[in-house]
Amino acid sequence: MSEAVRVPSPATPLVVAAAAPEERKGKESEREKLPPIVSAGAGATAGLDRGAKGQISTFSSFISAVSPKKEAAENRSSPAHLVFPNIKNVREQPPVCVDVRQKQRTSMDASSSEMKAPVLPEPILPIQPKTVKDFQEDVEKVKSSGDWKAVHDFYLTTFDSFPELNAAFKKDATASFNTIEDSGINAKFVNAVYDTLLNTPQDVQKTVLKGIINSLLREWKGPRTKDDLRAYFILLQNPQFNNTSTYVIYAHLLRQIATLVEADHHFLVHWFKKLSQKRFKQLVERLLQFISLRLFPAKPEEFPPITKCSWWIPSAAKVLALLNTANNLVHPPLIPYTDFYNSTLDHIDLMEEYHTWQNFGNSHRFSFCQYPFVISVAAKKIIIQRDSEQQMINIARQSLVDKVSRRQRPDMNILFLNMKVRRTHLVSDSLDELTRKRADLKKKLKVTFVGEAGLDMGGLTKEWFLLLIRQIFHPDYGMFTYHKDSHCHWFSSFKCDNYSEFRLVGILMGLAVYNSITLDIRFPPCCYKKLLSPPIIPSDQNIPVGICNVTVDDLCQIMPELAHGLSELLSHEGNVEEDFYSTFQVFQEEFGIIKSYNLKPGGDKISVTNQNRKEYVQLYTDFLLNKSIYKQFAAFYYGFHSVCASNALMLLRPEEVEILVCGSPDLDMHALQRSTQYDGYAKTDLTIKYFWDVVLGFPLDLQKKLLHFTTGSDRVPVGGMADLNFKISKNETSTNCLPVAHTCFNQLCLPPYKSKKDLKQKLIIGISNSEGFGLE
Numbered sequence: 099m100s101e102a103v104r105v106p107s108p109a110t111p112l113v114v115a116a117a118a119p120e121e122r123k124g125k126e127s128e129r130e131k132l133p134p135i136v137s138a139g140a141g142a143t144a145g146l147d148r149g150a151k152g153q154i155s156t157f158s159s160f161i162s163a164v165s166p167k168k169e170a171a172e173n174r175s176s177p178a179h180l181v182f183p184n185i186k187n188v189r190e191q192p193p194v195c196v197d198v199r200q201k202q203r204t205s206m207d208a209s210s211s212e213m214k215a216p217v218l219p220e221p222i223l224p225i226q227p228k229t230v231k232d233f234q235e236d237v238e239k240v241k242s243s244g245d246w247k248a249v250h251d252f253y254l255t256t257f258d259s260f261p262e263l264n265a266a267f268k269k270d271a272t273a274s275f276n277t278i279e280d281s282g283i284n285a286k287f288v289n290a291v292y293d294t295l296l297n298t299p300q301d302v303q304k305t306v307l308k309g310i311i312n313s314l315l316r317e318w319k320g321p322r323t324k325d326d327l328r329a330y331f332i333l334l335q336n337p338q339f340n341n342t343s344t345y346v347i348y349a350h351l352l353r354q355i356a357t358l359v360e361a362d363h364h365f366l367v368h369w370f371k372k373l374s375q376k377r378f379k380q381l382v383e384r385l386l387q388f389i390s391l392r393l394f395p396a397k398p399e400e401f402p403p404i405t406k407c408s409w410w411i412p413s414a415a416k417v418l419a420l421l422n423t424a425n426n427l428v429h430p431p432l433i434p435y436t437d438f439y440n441s442t443l444d445h446i447d448l449m450e451e452y453h454t455w456q457n458f459g460n461s462h463r464f465s466f467c468q469y470p471f472v473i474s475v476a477a478k479k480i481i482i483q484r485d486s487e488q489q490m491i492n493i494a495r496q497s498l499v500d501k502v503s504r505r506q507r508p509d510m511n512i513l514f515l516n517m518k519v520r521r522t523h524l525v526s527d528s529l530d531e532l533t534r535k536r537a538d539l540k541k542k543l544k545v546t547f548v549g550e551a552g553l554d555m556g557g558l559t560k561e562w563f564l565l566l567i568r569q570i571f572h573p574d575y576g577m578f579t580y581h582k583d584s585h586c587h588w589f590s591s592f593k594c595d596n597y598s599e600f601r602l603v604g605i606l607m608g609l610a611v612y613n614s615i616t617l618d619i620r621f622p623p624c625c626y627k628k629l630l631s632p633p634i635i636p637s638d639q640n641i642p643v644g645i646c647n648v649t650v651d652d653l654c655q656i657m658p659e660l661a662h663g664l665s666e667l668l669s670h671e672g673n674v675e676e677d678f679y680s681t682f683q684v685f686q687e688e689f690g691i692i693k694s695y696n697l698k699p700g701g702d703k704i705s706v707t708n709q710n711r712k713e714y715v716q717l718y719t720d721f722l723l724n725k726s727i728y729k730q731f732a733a734f735y736y737g738f739h740s741v742c743a744s745n746a747l748m749l750l751r752p753e754e755v756e757i758l759v760c761g762s763p764d765l766d767m768h769a770l771q772r773s774t775q776y777d778g779y780a781k782t783d784l785t786i787k788y789f790w791d792v793v794l795g796f797p798l799d800l801q802k803k804l805l806h807f808t809t810g811s812d813r814v815p816v817g818g819m820a821d822l823n824f825k826i827s828k829n830e831t832s833t834n835c836l837p838v839a840h841t842c843f844n845q846l847c848l849p850p851y852k853s854k855k856d857l858k859q860k861l862i863i864g865i866s867n868s869e870g871f872g873l874e
């Protein structure tokens with residue numbers, strides 16, 4: 099069976115399978131062998147379970163709304179609108195909650211020989227009404243005749259029931275249930291039918307919606323057959339659900355999918371990943387829009403009261419989790435992970451969501467933090483900052499209370515992490531200060547350079563970070579190796595007696611996140627994956643940290659040439675043992691001495707062959723990225739988490755940690771222009787107009803150099819260009835001088851050049867030849 103993945107979760111599993119009732123335990127015992135993935139999460143089912151208390155707008159609510167008495171009103175409405183009169187006042191029947199639903203349903207048979215759960219017999223399907231060619235011919239005839247009867251009859255029949263849906267869209271109507279990798283659905287036919295649907299008359303569209311209602315009602319009340327998953331898979335792609343007038347139907351469809359058992363979700367996940375990028379993205383966007391409009395409806399009267407449909411959003415989030423899991427199974431993903439972000443959530447009370455999640459986990463109450471993939475990195479930054487601020491306040495308050503209890507005069511300095519360092523001993527002083535003040539790491543950071551006057555209003559702190567990072571990552575320091583091919587740093591594997599300086603780098607990264615400082619650090623993505631392995635420091639100190647599954651792709655991000663060589667070894671068609679003459683032993687140079695390491699016991703005597711080359715590549719990659727640098731990375735890991743020990747870290751992907759530490763690589767110079775402040779200039783001055791004409795016309799590499807020249811980093815903070823507080827000041831020097839930058843304050847000092855050509859020439863020279871605080 100194909101690989102399945104459980105979405106990682108904070109504190110408790112992000113989404114866990116709903117507990118099966120006692121009556122199902124025997125029947126489902128075999129199915130537990132399935133590798134778990136996102137299933138009927140407690141977070142989602144928390145919202146669904148509330149139906150048992152009479153809060154759910156049940157199927158009777160919207161079924162009764164579609165009656166023959168309203169046919170005339172429906173015919174007068176728009177094609178995509180279905181009328182639901184008095185939806186708030188209809189009589190409610192006892193709703194079907196998750197456990198009852200699971201008792202009534204028998205999980206579908208899986209193709210794996212390991213899973214032999216009893217299932218219902220294969221249903222007898224109706225005869226397939228048309229082929230895709232027949233349907234397309236009928237649509238073409240409509241263009242000349244204007245008679246929609248044949249097309250209308252097709253939609254009427256096809257969407258009347260789940261068996262009819264399967265008969266219409268299965269590649270082979272007589273075939274038994276397909277494997278987990280193949281839904282058996284004719285995707286081309288489904289797409290053609292749905293693409294045509296929105297262009298049909300309103301009576302045809304209403305026919306489809308009525309058919310879906312009838313199908314869902316039958317499925318809700320009756321036992322499920324093996325073809326039902328296909329029907330759910332087909333109905334979820336219906337573009338009519340983009341319209342808010344169909345949301346009641348859509349919500350019930352999502353609810354039925356959300357409450358399926360875990361094994362069924364496995365099938366859906368693997369079918370989702372086979373969708374085209376376009377169709378997959380449409381599903382995600384439709385669900386995100388559904389959540390947004392339920393949170394902030396343009397016309398609140400369109401929907402039932404929130405107390406009657408509190409399960410809508412948990413159901414949608416659950417189905418989104420299935421799609422997110424499917425997206426993560428594909429390499430490269432069908433869509434970027436950022437396409438799952440719902441920007442609407444930036445406008446809700448995120449801290450309430452976070453505290454709900456912290457207090458209740460995934461057990462009883464829904465929180466968007468149970469589904470962190472829908473929360474943008476900007477929103478997560480707000481959560482982390484506020485959480486860190488609260489921790490800082492709590493620690494500072496405790497320090498103050500301790501002073502008062504000992505009848506000592508309070509000193510406001512106890513509210514800060516005060517660093518006093520000498521420029522000439524920057525690394526050693528910083529290490530000593532951070533070691534002595536380990537208990538103060540979560541306080542607000544303030545830096546003082548010994549022998550220099552001035553208050554730290556942010557500039558000194560940033561300068562301290564810039565100078566310290568530049569010194570630690572210098573090749574002569576020996577802690578990190580710079581790989582020119584990949585333009586990134588990696589941990590030196592040289593053994594030493596003290597790894598405290600690696601811990602210092604971890605602390606620096608943690609302090610940067612807590613103090614909203616963007617660092618100019620170039621670690622590969624693999625580093626951030628290791629940094630979240632695990633996301634919370636284990637209580638058992640014997641459990642290894644910073645160890646994660648690594649592949650040749652991870653190695654390629656650091657050592658592309660070596661990764662290419664290993665890939666060639668894997669694809670070599672000849673005799674590997676004779677052609678490569680390698681063993682399970684590798685060599686590394688340490689201080690001029692070549693040392694050998696066995697990748698497995700007796701590795702120096704085991705030849706690499708065609709049969710064991712995959713094992714060799716995996717062990718070699720694991721050695722380079724995990725084992726050979728374990729002590730260095732463990733110290734780095736503990737340093738970072740000594741500052742950032744927070745449940746909020748569990749919400750982050752490795753890519754998002756990188757963005758929080760180093761900023762985003764996406765530049766928007768127009769946004770920078772809009773947010774720039776001026777000192778001595780006005781934005782209408784000719785020099786400023788010349789400047790922006792030049793900068794906006796720069797290629798990306800020069801724009802990055804400009805940003806690095808003025809801020810110390812070529813990346814953008816999570817909040818965007820506006821968070822840079824970029825300032826252009828007038829430099830009353832000769833126009834023969836080059837521009838000057840104060841990176842600690844994100845300030846560019848620009849002489850009043852008389853021409854655009856002169857400004858461009860001087861600016862390019864300045865940004866292309868600067869390094870640190872001087873010229874190369």
